[in-house]
Amino acid sequence: MSSPRKQIILGHYLGGVNHHTVWSDPAAGSQIAFSSFRHAAQAAERGKFDFFFLAEGLILRERLGQIFDQDIVGRPDTLPVLASLAAVTEHLGLVGTLNATFNEPYELARQLASLDHLSGGRAGWNVVTSFDAFTGQNFRRGGFLHRDDRYVRAEEFVALARQLWDSWAADAIVADAENGRFLRDAAAGTFRHSGRQFDVAGQFNVPRSPQGRPVVLQAGVSPQGRDFAAATADAIFSPYHELGPAQEYYRDIQARLVRAGRPPGSVKLLPGGTFILGDTEADAVERQREVARAQVSGRTAQILLETVWNRDLSGYDPDGPLPDIDPDPTGPPVIQGRARLAEDPFETVRTWRALAEANRYSLRDLAIRVFSHTEFVGTPTQIADRLDHFVQNDGSDGFILGSHVTPGGIDEFVDKVVPLLQERGSLRAEYSGTTLRDNLGLPPVPVAADRTPQGTPA
Amino acid sequence: MPEPDPLHLAVALDGAGWHPAAWREPSARPRELFSPGYWVDLVTEAERGLLDFVTFEDSLALQSSLLGGPDGRTDQVRGRLDAVLVAARVAPLTSRIGLVPATSVLHTEPFHLSKAIATLDYTSGGRAGWRVQAGRPAESPHFGRRDSPEITFDNLDTPEIQAFVAASFDEAADHVEVVRRLWDSWEDDAEIRDAATGRFVDRDKLHYIDFEGRWFSVRGPSITPRPPQGQPPVTALAHATIPYRLAARAADVVYVTPHDLDQVRAIVAEVRDEQDRAGRAGETLHVFADLVVVLDDTAEAAADRLGRLDGHLDAPAGSDAKTFAGTPAGLADLLLDWQAAGLTGYRLRPAVLPDDLTAITRRLAPELARRGRFRTEYRTTTLRGHLGLPRPASRYAAAAEQRIEVASS
Numbered sequence: 001m002s003s004p005r006k007q008i009i010l011g012h013y014l015g016g017v018n019h020h021t022v023w024s025d026p027a028a029g030s031q032i033a034f035s036s037f038r039h040a041a042q043a044a045e046r047g048k049f050d051f052f053f054l055a056e057g058l059i060l061r062e063r064l065g066q067i068f069d070q071d072i073v074g075r076p077d078t079l080p081v082l083a084s085l086a087a088v089t090e091h092l093g094l095v096g097t098l099n100a101t102f103n104e105p106y107e108l109a110r111q112l113a114s115l116d117h118l119s120g121g122r123a124g125w126n127v128v129t130s131f132d133a134f135t136g137q138n139f140r141r142g143g144f145l146h147r148d149d150r151y152v153r154a155e156e157f158v159a160l161a162r163q164l165w166d167s168w169a170a171d172a173i174v175a176d177a178e179n180g181r182f183l184r185d186a187a188a189g190t191f192r193h194s195g196r197q198f199d200v201a202g203q204f205n206v207p208r209s210p211q212g213r214p215v216v217l218q219a220g221v222s223p224q225g226r227d228f229a230a231a232t233a234d235a236i237f238s239p240y241h242e243l244g245p246a247q248e249y250y251r252d253i254q255a256r257l258v259r260a261g262r263p264p265g266s267v268k269l270l271p272g273g274t275f276i277l278g279d280t281e282a283d284a285v286e287r288q289r290e291v292a293r294a295q296v297s298g299r300t301a302q303i304l305l306e307t308v309w310n311r312d313l314s315g316y317d318p319d320g321p322l323p324d325i326d327p328d329p330t331g332p333p334v335i336q337g338r339a340r341l342a343e344d345p346f347e348t349v350r351t352w353r354a355l356a357e358a359n360r361y362s363l364r365d366l367a368i369r370v371f372s373h374t375e376f377v378g379t380p381t382q383i384a385d386r387l388d389h390f391v392q393n394d395g396s397d398g399f400i401l402g403s404h405v406t407p408g409g410i411d412e413f414v415d416k417v418v419p420l421l422q423e424r425g426s427l428r429a430e431y432s433g434t435t436l437r438d439n440l441g442l443p444p445v446p447v448a449a450d451r452t453p454q455g456t457p458a
Numbered sequence: 459m460p461e462p463d464p465l466h467l468a469v470a471l472d473g474a475g476w477h478p479a480a481w482r483e484p485s486a487r488p489r490e491l492f493s494p495g496y497w498v499d500l501v502t503e504a505e506r507g508l509l510d511f512v513t514f515e516d517s518l519a520l521q522s523s524l525l526g527g528p529d530g531r532t533d534q535v536r537g538r539l540d541a542v543l544v545a546a547r548v549a550p551l552t553s554r555i556g557l558v559p560a561t562s563v564l565h566t567e568p569f570h571l572s573k574a575i576a577t578l579d580y581t582s583g584g585r586a587g588w589r590v591q592a593g594r595p596a597e598s599p600h601f602g603r604r605d606s607p608e609i610t611f612d613n614l615d616t617p618e619i620q621a622f623v624a625a626s627f628d629e630a631a632d633h634v635e636v637v638r639r640l641w642d643s644w645e646d647d648a649e650i651r652d653a654a655t656g657r658f659v660d661r662d663k664l665h666y667i668d669f670e671g672r673w674f675s676v677r678g679p680s681i682t683p684r685p686p687q688g689q690p691p692v693t694a695l696a697h698a699t700i701p702y703r704l705a706a707r708a709a710d711v712v713y714v715t716p717h718d719l720d721q722v723r724a725i726v727a728e729v730r731d732e733q734d735r736a737g738r739a740g741e742t743l744h745v746f747a748d749l750v751v752v753l754d755d756t757a758e759a760a761a762d763r764l765g766r767l768d769g770h771l772d773a774p775a776g777s778d779a780k781t782f783a784g785t786p787a788g789l790a791d792l793l794l795d796w797q798a799a800g801l802t803g804y805r806l807r808p809a810v811l812p813d814d815l816t817a818i819t820r821r822l823a824p825e826l827a828r829r830g831r832f833r834t835e836y837r838t839t840t841l842r843g844h845l846g847l848p849r850p851a852s853r854y855a856a857a858a859e860q861r862i863e864v865a866s867s
Contacts, residue, residue, distance in 0.1 A: 032683050070658060073681075074648075075681055075682065079540075084549050168537075182533060183531075205536070
């Protein structure tokens, strides 16, 4: 290859609250103790990962009006955990998923800027929006946001957050004790914004943070989402794991970047994924089979299918055929608190029936096939090959990896796969910068802040 | 004669210290106020002095010498980091001292705040507390969701402003109620990991809080399991009857600002009266006096230092709390005198950081210990433990037990 090797960007996310995390595994630890987060973050830093990543869910899931009890559940608040992790790591980026619907820009922007100060420039924000009234029950405004307005909300929120981050010039604090001048200018932090979602003005109270602007991550698949991500994100949580579609997505985002006036490569594409290692390929496949059955018990299989059928399927034998009735998308929701899984449930069910018939799948087999995703299964060499090949061929710029075992599942990857990636020069042997932007190879934010108090910067 | 109760000592951390000119002192680190190392050093020092806890000031507006909006000054420290996150940053690097961030509550979500403090309790191993504050009117335009009247020192006592203040504190009380219910919404043993039945949690031990109030409704349960302390201590600063009432209803520690012994007696009596009215007569409600302290080897040296600081100002520094300038031994005398009038502890506000903090940890605390009135080592590992507060059962666990009793009787 003539061009230099791309450096693989690696993030590690610690188990979600869903069936992917196998709490019955003897190696499974606490999902809430700080020691688990410290272990996972320090392991990732030992493996020279770029960042640590936390997801978020703001309400406990329910099924037929009762709280889910079969999945791992109970997680900490994202920002304080990241701030505590900043004390026990040195280089690792600290990225949190934080909701743009149930937060206000002044508060969230200052929390992220504070995290950036407290971590020496390692803060990142994965922007998500919720539009469901179910989650709204825990918040002041209830389910106020219309589904069609979620990008409007997110776009305006991010633009305003950036205005706030830019509102202090880099040299705003002079701290001249002799002459009694702490601030260069009393107008530090001045902002004004008037839009559909927010009408605010005043002075921001956190000085410019080490990165200037914390790193912004987004997920975007729809054309609207892709444009939004191309216009505003530093990194994208990409959904594609097959090289062909991933390359197409990669090219598409680069084109949209250019149309948005940004240089190619200024947004990093990062699919999420989990891995299972084995000493031999057969060993890995066997482990994967066991993990999948632990993830998707008969009961979990029924519930997962209920997310598409929107019917109580508890009467259907998990080892029997798929339910012979049609989905009921207009009925009262059976499952609440997780994203809708199918735009067209009838079409999804048709596809699944065909898949089940072709493979002679039981209800549970089918659920395992479609809901137990382990993207990377193989020997350390096979997985290193696959990750590297994917990145070097512009399927992505890296990966956000998780494990079905909390919190120690990442250790095996760090010990066995990371050295192979380092040997081929696709992963750093040592950190070279100090900030998350440095880790990701993103250009620094221009220092000259837009300090005009009028309107929103483009 | 019974042993006099030992004192509880906390230190309030803010910027370069509580004197507006503190940042100009030779020992100050005004360029590091936004760096983690600065805060780690201060809290480590406070822990070395065996203090019960430190508080971290915060607000959702720029500091100002005015009650309303910004004052346009450039000669004082401006800008603050989020207090909860500063506390969380310090937590893994300390082991015993309580960490009590302040939060404004009129624009923030009780659901978020509850899990934030619970999480601080996890990452600190049971050392989290919280200072609830109603917040300043200047915060409102930063959120744009509600109007606040313009408040000045002149109109503060008018009926309109007093009604606004009362409503703000009622809302703050609702906020605390929701936060506390959410902390209890997971019973301690809700997580069962029962492989036999495939259940991770016992859903009968997760509770909807179903709070419906004038300002907000919150359903719950929390997404965060019950914190290690069960209920991290809630604290509040109070200068008048309305906030005394909030503290008496909702807090474990109230900070008050008497300027002399008579005021100590009067304020303690009023707080205790409000506590009785709130139906909490049997519970521990600590009453701490806030004092700004300037400490030196001699009273003259302390007065000189305060004079030098004040000399930087165009007008004398106004303060809600009394300023004490003197020796550590002299301060110890004052603290014990006032304690005899009903206080249970103090939140000292160092005029200058780190100078007056170091004087507290290395001179005052040992002086009080010599007099048998302060600890010589930490005897507990949690903030509730330091404050002599037992760990309460979840209110919902108690209710569940009652239901079982009723059913079986």
